[in-house]
Amino acid sequence: MDSTGSTPAPISTERHYELLVQAVSDYAIYMLDLQGRITSWNTGASRIKGYSASEVIGQPLEMFYTEEDRAANKPALLMQQALAHGRAEDLGWRVRKDGSHFRAQVVLDLIRDANNQVIGFAKITRDMTQPHEAEQRMEAMREQLFQAQKLEALGQLTGGMAHDFNNLLTIIISAARLASRTDNPQRRSELLESIHSAGQRGSQMTQHLLTFARRGNLQARVLDLHEILPATQTFLAQALPKHIHLSGELDADLYPVKADPSQLEMALLNLVFNARDAIEGHGEICLRAVNRTLNGEWDGLHGDFVVISIADTGVGIDPAVQPRIFEPFFTTKGFGQGTGLGLSQVYGLLKHLDGSVRVDSAPGRGTTVSLFLPAAIVTPSA
Ligand SMILES: Nc1ncnc2c1ncn2[C@@H]1O[C@H](COP(=O)(O)OP(=O)(O)OP(=O)(O)O)[C@@H](O)[C@H]1O
Ligand SMILES: [Mg+2]
Known part of the structure; x- marks a missing residue:
């Protein structure tokens, strides 16, 4: 009974559904006939697209599409797909009444009558503009952080390399001086050869440093690790003090992986710097790469x-700090010696690549950090 004392008329099931659909304001929910003309319109559709029901009923679906999508016949293709498979989905840009664009996630379902005859389409559109922008902001922040870390790493690298350059120059200068004094042609050609190889080594060092420093868009591509890792190992070895030796062991026939090479190199550099900082006096660092097939073990x-x-x-x-080492800004190093961002870059990269990171360590027994990179599926070119 209502306040007037009379019993309200019962609401039919259809009316219930209509009220429900009308009340939804976060999703545009509307129907199309088989020609793609709009036959119903809810509150969410008015809110997201800016049109009232009277402005759109009877209008074709195309009116919400960008010029390029209309030229590509996208609305018709979407309907064809729904007719063929019962449902079609799309993520793309749509146009509001005021001309502004929004990122739309669209589902188009077939509607059938009681005799199973197709009578039209149900269309549900969600405005994804904000999540899309948030995702882009995250990506921009990741890129900025990466560039900032790279600058810091470059500072450390060039510091170490200046020392190596000096050594190379010492070789070149003294060999040139000796070569100009000797009358022995054999000795002279040996000295010229060492000048040549020292010069080449220096040139390789600068090349690699420049490649590393170059600012570019981060782009994952299929990598042959046999091409990348040996050069990276030489580069990393040059950044280490003389009392730390870096060795490398690569499996033959490593699977190709998909990653941005400079990000991968940065991750390895972060790990090698961590290893360097953990070594007191003489020590060993070993870079290994092996193929593994996993069935959920890690x-x-x-x-x-x-x-x-x-x-x-x-x-x-220390086991007490191990659970925290991937946290951004977690460091056990003194002020000015560590930012605590190295392992968080490594972790972020591997998660981005659908891989994982594992740390095995015990006080006094060293540390092994393993990066699990999914093998890339390479389609043979025709
Ligand atoms: N190989 C390692 N041996 C011992 N401790 C390590 C090793 N790698 C990481 N850690 C520990 O994990 C902490 C976090 O490492 P992370 O690389 O994130 O930051 P950081 O090395 O302290 O600073 P940054 O890398 O920014 O210079 C380190 O401070 C250290 O305590
Ligand atoms: Mg570090």
């Missing part, structure tokens, strides 16, 4: 992976 991963690991003979990680 982090629930399944399939073929390349595992690149950096093992060191350093002090190891």
Whole structure:
């Protein structure tokens, strides 16, 4: 009974649905006939697209599409797809009444009558502009952080390399002086040869440094690790003090992986710097890469992976701090010695690549950090 004392008329099931659809304001929900003309319109559709029902009923679906999408016949293709498969989905840009664009996630379902005859389409559109912008902002922040880290790493690298350059110049200068004094042609050609190889080594160092420093869009591509890792190893070795030795062991026939090479190199550099900092006095760092097939043994991963690991003979990680080492800004290093961003870059990259990171460490027994990179599926070119 209502306040007037009379019993309200019962609401039919159809009316219930209509009221429900009308009340939804976060989704545009409307129907189309088989020609793609709009036959119903809810509150969410008015809110997202800016049109009232009277402005759109009877109008073709195309009116919400961008010029390019109309030229590409996208609305008709979407309907054809729904007719063929019962449903079609799309993510793309649509146009509001005021001409502004929004990012739309669209689902188009077939509607059938009681005799199973197709009578039109149900269309549900969600405005994804904000999540899309948030995703782009995250991506921009990641890129900025990467560039900032790279600058810091470059500072550390060039510091170490200046020393190596000096050594090379010492070789070149003294060999040139000796070569100008000797009358022995054999001796002279040996000296010229060492000038040549020292010069080449220096030139390789600068080349690699310049490639590393270059600012470019981060772009994942299929990488042959046999091409990348040996050069990276030489580059990393040059950044280490003389009392730390870096060795490398690569499996033959490593799977190709898909990654941005400069980000991968940055991750390895972060790990090698961590290993360097953990080594007191003389020590060893070993870079290994092996193929592994996983069935959920680590982090629930399944399939073929390349595992690149950096093992060191350093002090190891205290079990009390181990759970925190991937946190951004977590560092046990003194002020000005560590930002705590190295491992968070490594972790962020591997998650981005659908891989994982594993740390095995014990105090006094060194640390091994393993990167699990999914093997890339390479389609043979015709
Ligand atoms: N190989 C390692 N051996 C021992 N401890 C390590 C090793 N790698 C990381 N850690 C520990 O994890 C912490 C976090 O490492 P992370 O690389 O994120 O930051 P950081 O090295 O302190 O600073 P940054 O890399 O920004 O210079 C380190 O401070 C250190 O305590
Ligand atoms: Mg670090």
